[in-house]
Amino acid sequence: MSKTNQQDRLFEKYNIRTDLALESHQAIIEQEGPPELPGVKVHTEEEEGITLTRITVESDLGAQLMGKAPGNYSTLEAPGLRMHNRDLHERLAQLLAKEIEWFFDQAALGEEDALLVVGLGNWNATPDALGPKSVENLMVTRHLLEMSPPELRRGLRPISAISPGVLGLTGIETGEIIMGVAERIGAKAVICIDALASRSVDRLCSTIQVSDTGIHPGAGVGNRRLAINKETLGIPVIAIGVPTVVHAVTIVSDAMDLIEQGHIPSADGDQRPERVQFNIDPEAIMGSRQQRPNANAGVAAGDKRQIISQVLEPYFGTMIVTPKEIDLLIDEVSDVIAGALNTSFHEGVSYDEVFKYLS
Amino acid sequence: MSKTNQQDRLFEKYNIRTDLALESHQAIIEQEGPPELPGVKVHTEEEEGITLTRITVESDLGAQLMGKAPGNYSTLEAPGLRMHNRDLHERLAQLLAKEIEWFFDQAALGEEDALLVVGLGNWNATPDALGPKSVENLMVTRHLLEMSPPELRRGLRPISAISPGVLGLTGIETGEIIMGVAERIGAKAVICIDALASRSVDRLCSTIQVSDTGIHPGAGVGNRRLAINKETLGIPVIAIGVPTVVHAVTIVSDAMDLIEQGHIPSADGDQRPERVQFNIDPEAIMGSRQQRPNANAGVAAGDKRQIISQVLEPYFGTMIVTPKEIDLLIDEVSDVIAGALNTSFHEGVSYDEVFKYLS
Amino acid sequence: MSKTNQQDRLFEKYNIRTDLALESHQAIIEQEGPPELPGVKVHTEEEEGITLTRITVESDLGAQLMGKAPGNYSTLEAPGLRMHNRDLHERLAQLLAKEIEWFFDQAALGEEDALLVVGLGNWNATPDALGPKSVENLMVTRHLLEMSPPELRRGLRPISAISPGVLGLTGIETGEIIMGVAERIGAKAVICIDALASRSVDRLCSTIQVSDTGIHPGAGVGNRRLAINKETLGIPVIAIGVPTVVHAVTIVSDAMDLIEQGHIPSADGDQRPERVQFNIDPEAIMGSRQQRPNANAGVAAGDKRQIISQVLEPYFGTMIVTPKEIDLLIDEVSDVIAGALNTSFHEGVSYDEVFKYLS
């Protein structure tokens, strides 16, 4: 079963559309219990204003349950990112730099290995411009190192960066462009930066995910059909993503779920839907697509789709929900990403200087 | 009762948030019947691909029912606007030019009367940039005419244009800026162009409203607190608006209504909720705020608000729903508006040349 | 004699076109000697990487000689501004904040006096966008203070800001828009930010001028015809300007001067044209426009104009010279200006926090 099917299945079953492993995990736990998913390891750390969660999907069963490929997913949550708090930005960028370095170690990258950074998305569509904006601020060095004598290049890492555009404007799958360029320049790994969709609006522009499982078809704000990962490119792919939109489908569906469950939250009380507990039967999940009773019993999935489509036609899948001040929020979070990358790429840039070399 | 209260009341009662008189009218008819509203006149014309509806709110009762001030509201609907169809764009701009001229006649404006065009909204936030974008393409002439000898100015209309920005960036109510400038230059009328919010996504960037009742507090994509109309400015105000967003609150509420009504649309059948018919009692509406039974009986309004707020926190009122390709759509519709204005302003520009003088 | 004529005269006589008092002063000294100009006081301070020069034009004679109105001109020169040096940016913004505060003292502005900041120029034309860009980053407070109870507003200064656009796009003189708005909101002084033209390319985006003589017709990158100063507005006007272009006319003329003077600079030697010394006869300057012999004897002024026009047709006066990376340079210097203004406006913002509240 391909990754696409995994995503589709999650959506079909729970009406959840998210690119964050953290949200997939929470949703599964919420909907199905039990406290832990088999084959999925979760580790959490906190510091003032920032929560770091490392999720490792260790088995195919875990991958099936989560709808996410086996691998590592680190998520940094910092609600203060939306508050224009410079101190928090700086600490977050430092933490992100260290997390990226951890992924470099996992991928066994050497300190002189050439990297290709790819800003995915459409630079003309604000919520999809995160990748190109981050790349613009990056310190690229490959062309400078190529002109230096070999003895001076020791310990320096050649960095290149491209923003390949989107399929609708190029006619070429983004993955093909990356393959062509990565091969030509001999990159040892690819770092992709992408705008994501999350399930909940409170994660918009305040959450950063780093993962080593690549970019999946249909993920992100744009529409991609070809995976960008180690299998397709032949070299490690580290993806950095920030949710900038919620699909309109998701918030409509969430509202319907709340009604279906007869859950009208009290102002002072529990703000989360009550969990309907039952046991997971891994065999059933892995082996077949047979429909099992679930919490959303009141309205059949097909009917829900019809309601959603009635509210969202003629745009349906392309309608996005986004905060009004999205332009400003994306400027700020792309600075955090570029600063963290500069720091993790170059020995000479210390954590104190995380914002010093933004161009 | 102020206009603000009218709007709020409509929202409280039916969970409808729209800046289009056409949608208010449809919603009232849908929710309350009967086929006609007292004090509201509706006239419709069609030509290939374009529907023109003129609504006249003639009495205070009509205004109360509609939640719209007494006056004229013309709406041009052209779903093809989203299809990049140049022929349709041209015909639409011509129709719009004629409609604007009709409003000039209503306001008894002379052909040499100086006009101030105002592009409302924030030029840095894509869905709110409609006004400034339209104004950029306009042919302004006031400064040229001032340098000409009086005998050459005969029959020529001095046009000025400003994009005053938004309260959060200026610290000044937009209405105050317009007052200051209109008075200084002796404008005889103000034409405002503004991005609006509609109730339904299928009107986004495909509907244009012209009205002579001004801009109301809280309307549009931005947040305004001061009315911009004949009472505040002392001169006629003609407003041209295009819906570019749907408030996230609206689509969630719409979905909930459909469920509440037990209405699961069939794929091949009626796509509109069945109307629950009952008679309007104007006295009750005008005289008091007492709650009457309505179609949304299943869930109390307060509970709905809680569900919506749970789905949309921490952004709530500022979350907007918009198509991904909004940048492109706004470019195109602002050309239509600027072309129509150039044609209606200047004797020398014929309907055939509606796009000729876009700068 | 109007200010326009002063500028024209300077240009006619020496082919110098500059908006910087510092450059006018240097040019006069260079061309005419003697070491000091009557009626003009010059004071210079230095700190690491930054030179501050305060020029006071004290008399009409000084004004005539300089081609600048009587008043104060402070210039901060920091060549490092072009090097993306964050530390220098911060120190420069702090110095600029203090200099602006000195101008506030000169204008006897109280700490609660309302100020209107005006971003002059065209936000769509990169080299002219300095004003609007600076204004975008500003902390505006007037609308917030208006909603606060009077006892809480004590010591707080209401700040408003507008970017009025340019004559060609609005049809209205910028000065008229400012008058209309300043009067309406009761501003006690106006702060204008404008892109300037300098004589020499090495000052582009590395020099900031603060002055209290307002904006003169024909100055800046755009073309203005109406003065914006205390006489026209009735309140003090403090202008902050940064050269972002050199007029093409200027560099062509400079090159011709060097040839005319037979001065071919030696690679290691003196890089400045030799001064041709002679005495100034103030009577002659003030009293008449009669042509006197000068250093440019070889080619008559009229012939020069013809050569320049031959090289620059059909654009002539509108051709500008600018560095390729102008977009980036303007982003950076507008941050310095907005940071300095935030600090000088608000008691609560300390010099350490000069970049903290950039929005």
Added chain:
Amino acid sequence: MSKTNQQDRLFEKYNIRTDLALESHQAIIEQEGPPELPGVKVHTEEEEGITLTRITVESDLGAQLMGKAPGNYSTLEAPGLRMHNRDLHERLAQLLAKEIEWFFDQAALGEEDALLVVGLGNWNATPDALGPKSVENLMVTRHLLEMSPPELRRGLRPISAISPGVLGLTGIETGEIIMGVAERIGAKAVICIDALASRSVDRLCSTIQVSDTGIHPGAGVGNRRLAINKETLGIPVIAIGVPTVVHAVTIVSDAMDLIEQGHIPSADGDQRPERVQFNIDPEAIMGSRQQRPNANAGVAAGDKRQIISQVLEPYFGTMIVTPKEIDLLIDEVSDVIAGALNTSFHEGVSYDEVFKYLS
């Protein structure tokens, strides 16, 4: 002798820096006579408001004399392009489409051959954004055709397009990116669109050059070091270029030449410098770099360089001269290019519809 040297040599000898073959040709004729250059064929056609000149460089001698590689150079001159004249835009786009088709025939391209369009330059630097802007408006089809059954694809041409960015932002030579992508997608030819530098300001945004000799190192507004042509890519390269800047060096040098020649143009008379006629000695030109007497005898080339560098430091080579309204001009000419490409690419788009499918 490499192409770089050819360019450098032209610059050293005549202080001419231009990317237009038409200007090189004129300059050589002006400076050296005689009426014709050996190995260079010139053909001119005119229609109302547009001049088409086809220059064919047929031999190595011609290439040496011109400083341009052997091949075809077609130039469309339309001064009215700067006047916002829609009719002229349309006729020009039609002519350009036909000219591009002629180059397709020369390159023996089949009607189903896949093409890769490349928008060279930096989308963030206005005068360098011509390529990316043109590409944005293009109708790309490759991804659509790939999803169609083979029998439906007959006669349809797969079009892809990329904007690879500039070396300073990517760290990768543009040529390398093109190679990687063209190879990956199996393109049969590459069409490059690039902003050029011209010698004279009156050609800015009013002249379009099509050529089949590729892009040379150091040409265009950006700085490229690697050729993009048939030798490096292995497939035909058709380049479409529009001058958007004049190097500041050029206009200063031109002014100096006029003075040196003692040529002060009379207002009513000949506006071109008198030609100093003497015979070309091809042997000398091909065989050696020995300096021969020329019109610029008055000031040695080295001294000129010093004067120029004194006027333009610290930016020198990166200073550009451009009209103030460059943003608008580039928008318009990129529409002409995109329209012409759409028409020449796709059988289904007729000349009448040259602007119909701009996206």
